[in-house]
Amino acid sequence: MRVVVCTIVHHPGDARIYHRQIRALLEAGHQVTYIAPAEAEGFSAGRAGAELRVIAVPRAVGRDRLGALRAARRELARHAPGADLLLIHDPELLLALPPRRTRPPTVWDVHEDTAAALGTKPWLPRSLRPAVAAATRAAERLAERRVHLILAEHGYLPRFSQAHPVVPNTTHVPEAVPAPDPPGTAPRVVYVGHLSPDRGVAEMIDVAALLRPHGIEVELIGPADARARAMIEPAQAGGMIRWLGFVPNDQAMIKVDGALAGLSLLQDEANFRHSLPTKVVEYMARGVPVVTTPLPAAAELATRYECGFVVPFGDPQAAADAVLRLAGDSSLRAKMGNRGYEAARSSLGWPADAQAFVAQLEAWAKAP
Numbered sequence: 001m002r003v004v005v006c007t008i009v010h011h012p013g014d015a016r017i018y019h020r021q022i023r024a025l026l027e028a029g030h031q032v033t034y035i036a037p038a039e040a041e042g043f044s045a046g047r048a049g050a051e052l053r054v055i056a057v058p059r060a061v062g063r064d065r066l067g068a069l070r071a072a073r074r075e076l077a078r079h080a081p082g083a084d085l086l087l088i089h090d091p092e093l094l095l096a097l098p099p100r101r102t103r104p105p106t107v108w109d110v111h112e113d114t115a116a117a118l119g120t121k122p123w124l125p126r127s128l129r130p131a132v133a134a135a136t137r138a139a140e141r142l143a144e145r146r147v148h149l150i151l152a153e154h155g156y157l158p159r160f161s162q163a164h165p166v167v168p169n170t171t172h173v174p175e176a177v178p179a180p181d182p183p184g185t186a187p188r189v190v191y192v193g194h195l196s197p198d199r200g201v202a203e204m205i206d207v208a209a210l211l212r213p214h215g216i217e218v219e220l221i222g223p224a225d226a227r228a229r230a231m232i233e234p235a236q237a238g239g240m241i242r243w244l245g246f247v248p249n250d251q252a253m254i255k256v257d258g259a260l261a262g263l264s265l266l267q268d269e270a271n272f273r274h275s276l277p278t279k280v281v282e283y284m285a286r287g288v289p290v291v292t293t294p295l296p297a298a299a300e301l302a303t304r305y306e307c308g309f310v311v312p313f314g315d316p317q318a319a320a321d322a323v324l325r326l327a328g329d330s331s332l333r334a335k336m337g338n339r340g341y342e343a344a345r346s347s348l349g350w351p352a353d354a355q356a357f358v359a360q361l362e363a364w365a366k367a368p
Helices: 015-027 066-082 091-095 114-120 126-146 154-159 201-214 226-237 249-256 278-285 296-304 316-327 330-347 350-366
Strands: 002-006 031-036 052-056 085-088 106-110 148-151 188-192 217-221 261-264 290-292 308-310
Touching: 002 015, 002 066, 015 031, 015 106, 015 249, 015 350, 031 066, 066 091, 085 350, 091 106, 091 126, 106 126, 148 154, 148 350, 188 201, 188 249, 188 278, 201 217, 201 226, 201 316, 217 249, 249 278, 261 278, 261 316, 278 290, 278 296, 278 330, 290 296, 290 316, 296 308, 308 316, 316 330
Parallel strands: 002 031, 002 085, 031 052, 085 106, 106 148, 188 217, 188 261, 261 290, 290 308
Antiparallel strands: none
């Protein structure tokens, strides 16, 4: 099967798109043409060749989206007609699809609650957000009549009139719990993922200030938007935090190993309420206790499996206290880490979902 995968919004090394879905397609013996902002910092298509072809297009950022959309339209018109399936990852790309008579079966992977997410975008004037959100909802309803949909969360199902398969953001789980940091290493807590104000950047900097007198470091791993960068760079210059920038997902997971805790201090935004932050699953898979705000899915995991602490929104002191409790009780830290790991291994591992994902795409590609 020849599959064209396209994104102009996400980093080309996105964990869901590149490290899970494309990897699953390649391992199943399929060929992939990947249209993405491939010149982004930190991205290297290590498997590019006969089975994986990467086509670079500009990235859509803020209000600067038209150029990326035009480039995507051009490349989709060039590569999609000869493919067996087209998989897109951004709602904008619904405007760039080739005509129905020339394109293969098309799948939109719905990553987020797009209409709700617009409420946190500083580039969209506040006065326009309700109208744009309403238009987005209408576009979603239209899209499900024109293309196949895959949803990243069961919580997205009520947005649509039909049932659609869910491919959750599970993760690769190692064969055993990774070892803790060696003795003599400065204790640390980590955050992995995109960095923005609504994802708790200010709160994590405050946590770093509270933990610094105790010799505990806060390490942030991931790309930052302009507003987050404006907060992170001074904090890093002052020695308050360590920011590693974008790190490929497989390497980022290794950096999680051995941490006291993994932070997920996302704010109470509509776009997050129906989603499970992938980082929570990734921390569990690496045997690292979780410190999360009470977003329903994340709090449910931390509570059900007793693998971390749930702290109030906007409360850095509570988050710091949770970290200090883990730092002072190695037995508790090990128990929480092991419980999270076992839960991830039993029900949150990607391989099973990978098989279902590939099988669904194969079925759509073969259908009349």
